[in-house]
Amino acid sequence: MREDRPVGPIIEGWQAPPLPEGPVLEGRYAALEPMRADSHAALIYREMQGHDWLWDYISFGPFASASQYHRWMRGAEGQPDPHFLAIRDKDRGIWGGVAAFMRIKPAMGVVEVGSITFAPALQGARAATEAMALMMGWVFDAGYRRYEWKCDALNRPSRRAAQRLGFSYEGTFRQHMVIKGRNRDTAWFAVTDQEWPALKEAFSVWLNPSNFDAEGQQRERLSDLTRLVRLVDDPTL
Secondary structure, X not given: XXXXXXXXXXXXXXXXXXXXXXXXEEOOOEEEEEOOHHHHHHHHHHHHOOOHHHHOOOOOOOOOOHHHHHHXXXXXXXXOOOEEEEEEEOOXXXXXXXXXXXXEEHHHOEEEEEEEEEOOOOOOOHHHHHHHHHHHXXXXXXXXXXXXXXXXXXXXXXXXXXXXXXXXXXXXXXXEEEEOOEEEEEEEEEEEOOOHHHHHHHHHHHHOHHHEOXXXXXXXXXXXXXXXXXXXXXXXX
């Protein structure tokens, strides 16, 4: 090997991790299970109805009726990629949204979280944060090396959420997609397996009931806890 042509280190004992086939994930505040139209569509749509802006940056939706949403969910359920999970807020007793493992590449150890659609009742709830932590935990416990978050570069709430959850900003791909007839520049974020132990501890501290006062207000912000782990912050925030 020529000294002026370096290559990456060998990954000792590397084996491709499994596909996320039907994980059921449960924490203190959130529960996730494979999305099923007959079980979840009507309940989730009830929380999302009248909020068409939820799908502004999503390739599917909005939906004019519960039956239309049911048909979409029927077509999307049970797929290996994207593999959708329905999310329940245990405190409120509602099914409040969906998220998917997608662009899954076990041979490369890479998976993305995407199509995150949370009803207003779930947004900002502890269950929403815990749902994302549970999905991230499954990824790295399964043996993946890299977990990606991509969003429309104009979607500032999504960019803020990625950074708050500990994803490092990696750049913006210009004219990356055409979604609903519109140009989409895509902002890229990622977490690696080397960062997961510290992020796991940050989530544990933030989600602990002792981090919230009697009115439910947080004592420590998750973004402050994850700042110690993130390699690069989003320069637009």
